[in-house]
Structure formats: C-alpha cells, structure tokens
Amino acid sequence: MRIATGCISHESSTFTPVATSYESFFERFGDVRGNAILEKFKGANTPTGGFIEAAEVHGFELIPTIMAVAHPSGPAPRAALDRLINEMLDGFRAAGPIDGVLLELHGAMVAEGIDDGEGYILSAVRALVGPSVPIVAQLDIHSSVSELMIEKANVLIGRESYPEIDQAPRGRECADVLVRIVRDGLRPTMALRKLPMIWGMNQVTAHPPMNAAIAELHRIEAIPGVVCGSIATGFPLSDVPDMGSSVYIVTDNNLALAQQLADALAEWIWARRADWQLTMPPLKEALATAQAQGLYPVIFADRNDNCGGGSPGDSTGALQGFINAGLQDACVLYMVDPASVDACHRAGVGATLTLDIGGKSSPLQGAPVRMTVEVMAISDGRFRYEGPMYAGLDGDYGPSAHICQNGIHVILTYGREQPMGLAFSRSLGLDPQAMRYICVKSAAHFRAAFEPWAGAIHVISEPGVHSAEIGHIKYHKLGRKLYPFDPM
Secondary structure (H helix, E strand, O other), X not given: OEEEEEEEEOOEOOOXXXXXXXXXXXXOOOOEEOHHHHHHHOOOOOHHHHHHHHHHHHOOEEEEEEEEEXXXXXXXXXXXXXXXXXXXXXXXXXXXXXXXXXXXXXXXOOEOOEOOHHHHHHHHHHHHHOOXXXXXXXXXXXXXXXXXXXXXXXXXXXXXXXXXXXXXXHHHHHHHHHHHHHHHOOOEEEEXXXXXEOOOOOOOOOOOOHHHHHHHHHHHHOOOOEEEEEEEOOOOOOOOOOOOOEEEEEEEOOHHHHHHHHHHHXXXXXXXXXXXXXXXXXXXXXXXXXXXXXXXXXEEEEXXXXXXXXXXXXXXXXHHHHHHOOOOOEEEEEEEOHHHHHHHHHHOOOOEEEEEEOOOOOHHHOOOEEEEEEEEEEEOOEEEOOOOOOOOOEEEOOOEEEEEEOOEEEEEEOOOOOOOXXXXXXXXXXXXXXXXXXXXXXXXXXXXXXXXXXOEEEEEOOOOOOOHHHOOXXXXXXXXXXXXXXXX
C-alpha cells in the first residue's frame, strides 16, 4: 500500500499586521521536503509524526512531499498558497500510483481572495487524485470547518486536546482509518453540523467544562457504526463566512446516523453555550486577586498577544504592569523585539543599557517600555523542545536575549512563538520555575509544561491587535448571527 502525504498548515488572523509570505511556511521547521521529512519527524509529537508511526505499524509506504507550517499570521498571498499546493501536487504526481492521501492541515487558513484555505487545498488534491482515492486529513481543534472540506475529504479528524498534546495520536488515528478504507473496505460517511456560536476561552480540555464535552464526544464515538468524531471550537480571529464552532461525525456507510449524532452533539454543546465563555480581567485586577490568594508561582496568560493566534508578540501592557507593581522574581515570556535583541548582542553579556522594549509593530500593542537592563545572556535561539508540545523537534527562535531590570526578567526574541515549554528559557539561563510572577504570551499551549507546577493561572486581557475591548475587531463576512456576539 502506497500513501502520499503533505502538509500545508496556517492559522490566519485577518486582524493582525503580521504579514505572511511563501518563506513564512518554512520558518517554523525549516525547508524540509521528501524523505528528509521522515527523518526529521519520526518520533515527533506532530500529525506527520503520527503518520510515520502508523506506516511502520501497518507496513505501508509513506511518500512525503512537503512540510509547510507557517507561524500564525495574516492571510497568505494567493500566489504563495498556489505555489505550495503545486509543489505538493508535483510530489504526488512523481509518486506514481497511490492508494490514499494523508494530509496535515490546520482548518483556519485564509489566503488572498480565498476564505476557505483548506477547502481550496482539498479541492486541488481531489481534482488530481480523482474520486476513488481516499483523502484523510488531520485538523487543529480551532478549525472553522466548511461544507466544501466535508465534500472533498473522505475523513477529517480534529485534535481532542487543548493544549494540543495529542497531535501524533490524531495523526496515527487518521492513518488507521485510511488503512481500514483501503484494506478493509470501510466506507466512511461524514456529516457536519455548524453551530451559531463562537467558542470562548473556556476550552482547556483537562478541566471542566471542556472535559465534559470531550467525554460526550467519546461516548458518541463508542456507538456501533461510528468511525470517529470531532469538535471544532473554531478560530474567532478570522473574518470569514465559515468562522464558528462545529462538530463532524464519521460513520461506516450510514450518513443518516452520522447526521443524527452530529446534530445531537451540537445540541448538547449549544444547550451549554454560556459555559464555554470566559471572563478575562486586565493584569492589574488579576494581580490583586493572585496576591490575595497567595498561590505561587502565579502565571498570567496574556491571551491577546498570543503569537500562536497571529499576534505580533510585542504588546507592552503586562510588562508595564509588572514594572508599575514593583514585582521581584518576575519574568515575561517572550517579547518579540529584534531591535532590542540586536542592541543586546552588540553590547554583550554583562552590559547595562537602556532600551525601549516592545510596542513597535502597531500602536494598538501599547507604547514601548523604557528599561535600563543588564544583559544576562544572549543566544542564536536554537534549542530542543522537551515536550509535551513538539516533543522530539528542534526549535529556532532566532537571535535572542535575556535581560533583567530590578528583578523583572524578559526574554527577547526575533522569532514569533508562544512559550511551549521551559527548554528555550533555560537555554538563556532563566528557569521559569524559580520565578514568583510569570507572564506568558500564550492562550493555553503553555499549560502542557507550566501547569503541573504552577500555583495559579490567570488568563488576562491587555490591549493589543486582538483585543475585542478596544473595538479593533469588526466582522464583515459572517453573514449570520453568532453567540455571544448576538443574543440567542
């Protein structure tokens, strides 16, 4: 059995000033193609890592083509997306006869003139391989699933964890299902039910209420005749018609059952729609609550400046709040500021210099913060992920620096990435576990490595390009009412 695979993955914010280019798709993992993908991603906690594991278990030949994973940012240029698709399809053509296709996609990709990036990709693949070759794709939990995606793929499987620590298992599941289609005659029928709802930030799957939603999904998956099912919370930072939450269920040749179960799960979620919303206070309020509770170390998740959602990563509200509060044993992870990194590299370790930190990408990100700092460490930004996120892969955040002013530490980077673990900070001589107050520019992925030892976690809202409170985010393409934007 010969299975072709490829990856074109991007979560696109239509509200960020961060531009996307063709080259952006090779910044996260490098320009890795063909069999080099098998070498790099074997044993890695990514969907493609799961594909590779399944190929070894089931004994099929996996034919890799392209690995294009951009950091979340603005919509991709149409020419860049077309080039990536053509390169992947050229790899499929060169493979010769194939029995199936495994794709690693995101589910919230937008390109110039294309609101449904994944539908566009899947349509191109289907046009090449024809109607009889099965296509199975792995999606992010934050997908905005379209009818076109359901039509062009045989099976879609979304991740079931947030933080998304189940990437390899879901990739393995995709391959397992594909093997059943090719070898065992499985005839998948897939049904979608879209909800008129934007899922709030109450979606960490290890905790209530989200763990109950995953448990309900697993209950449905255990019903005879059900192949798999997924909950997509959607990606609210894309102004596109399909933006919103949904569920999709796959059965074995029983579309009526698939639709019945998708409708039932959707109604279960809708009845609890208020539960998925989360109030996010500003840092000053959250800090007062944290100090009253006295549970340390305390982590403040600066959700609005999460690079994992497309933000620039240089908003200054939380940093200025730490300084105003006179905190000690405090750190900010990470501040994207190439100019300040360059100044630190020129000055060298041990130097004292005055810098204007952050606030350079957009006025919405706040004013730069003037700090007189000691340069504690500098690096080229290369390290190895320790997991659970991206376990087994090398990371590269570009030139970086660790600075400190009066007990407040800041990690400065060139690259835009949220804190996935402790390894990168420790490579610069900063151990977050030794801190008392920690700000992470992340929504939830940090939890996989930070939550086990945190005293308390507070999700905060500070001004930035993704702050709904300042009126920057305005939707024009939704075409329908959505809770909680509209009373329903």
